[in-house]
Amino acid sequence: MGEAEHLLDVHPQKKIPKSVYLIIGIMMIGAFLSMLNNTLLNVALPSIMNYFEVSTSTVQWLTTGYMLVNGILIPTSAYLLQKFSIRRLFLTAIFIFTLGTITAGFAPTFSILLVSRMIQAGGSAILMPLLMNYMLVSFPIEIRGRVMGMMGLVMFFAPAIGPTLSGWILEHYDWEMLFHLLSPIGILIFIIGFIFIQDKKEKTVVPLDKISILLSSLGFGGVLYGCSSAGSLGWGHWEVVVSLTVGIICLLIFIFRQFRLETPLLEFRVFKYPMFSLSMVINAIFSTVLFSGMILMPIYVQNLRGVSPMDSGLLMLPGAIVMGLMSPIVGRLFDKIGARILTIPGLIITVVTTYLFSQLDFEASYGYLMMIYTIRMFGMSLIMMPVVTNGINQLPKRLNPHATAINSTLQQVAGAVGSAFLITVMSMSTKNEIAESMQQNANASQETIQQLTALATLHGINSAFFAATILAVVAVGLACFIKRTTPITASVEEQIMNRKI
DSSP states (O other): HHHHHHHHHTTHHHSSSSHHHHHHHHHHHHHHHHHHHHHHHHHHHHHHHHHHHHHHHHTTTTHHHHHHHHHHHGGHHHHHHHSHHHHHHHHHHHHHHHHHHHHHTTTTSSHHHHHHHHHHHHHHHHHHHHHHHHHHSSOOGGGGHHHHHHHHHHHHHHHHHHHHHHOOOOOSSTTTTHHHHHHHHHHHHHHHHHOOOOOOOOOOOOOHHEEEEEHHHHHHHHHHHHHHHHHHHHHHHHHHHHHHHHHHHHHHHHHHHHHOOSSSSSSSGOOOOOOOHHHHHHHHHHHHHHHHHHHHHHHIIIITOOOOOOHHHHHHHHHHHHHHHHHHHHHHHHHHHHHHHHHHHHHHHHHHHHHHHOOOOSSOOOOHHHHHHHHHHHHHHHHHHHHHHHHHHHHOOGGGHHHHHHHHHOOOHHHHHHHHHHHHHHHHHHHHHHHHHHTTTOOHHHHHHHHHHHHHHHHHHHHHHHHHHHHHHHHHHHTTOOOOOOOOOHHHHHHHHSSSS
């Protein structure tokens, strides 16, 4: 047996206590529950809108509010991870999440439902950074890919089953059942965590800069709200302009302030490590390209092809399952061969399949769409975990809380910005196509106008997919610079951290 095989097959069993695997298992179920909650509710928004008799823009606050609370609280996770024990953080997070879930299930008014969703977000914001950080500090770098790959089961299986499960529940029960289903599971996880998670942490004095908290909240909250509103209101709307302006200014002040603090809320010096910086850029592009399929495909199959929401979810189900099943396999491969050999082929597959989606028409069969989407998700399964893990592997262990917080925050921001970008491309392309068609068919009948509108919408979807294709090509170029990393020595770390930007 070679040295690498020895590290992979023997080292973990000798060094890692069984209690670590138990704690990770409990935290993975908690994180899975929080992610499943979000995908379940997205399908139920029309039902909730009709039940409470609220507008589309109002009901969207159930998603926007949840996202804003996540975006505001996730940057503080680095501080929380340094200050408190795993037990205290997990039990608090799952308690808050479950409390929000219970109150949401019995909400008599839309306002109470919205507040309940924000309470849920307050708990879920810490669960994924907590899980990721615990995995990083508990396992040696030689098997870190395998362990991070297991986390992919949580990240991808929840979106895989969420829409289909939600569609089935809504066909047989009222929307409240979505919350009633999760509440007892949350209570059970809290009890199990209370019994089995018994880690202790020495009392740590970590100063909290309240001004940084305020700047971070206004900054990330403003950017996320502005981008999420831009898709419906337009980039020139005063709400979007004000939100983005305030958000960007506060973010810039926040970032500069972190470099002046002895104990920053978020340590942005992690971006002085080249592989970590590269991984974050590729991950941001990846998030946008990933969202292109999640946003545009349902619009195409439901609005243009007349496929039901449940069948739309079933179309994307095999791809999401493949992505989840591939995560542990990709993790093992990453430990053996590194990130670049996995990432470049994965991105090439993503480029080809995304381009194929930019050539959609009204004749594409359901089976063809499912096949291309599944192949696309297979390619994507080779990208995110290797890229992110390779970047974090370059950092010293003390920076792991900051790395996980920055990674989670960046995914939130990239998702919002990327979604707004894609919706804008689709909307602008659709409007231009409609205007051109109307000039050529000034006296068209109502039926012809409907056909031209459908064609214009299809053109807009294809244009957005093509924009995502270009971004994926850029990511392929960046992936060529990926190098396999290992944690640096203390002397090199000191040189890097003292280097001026």
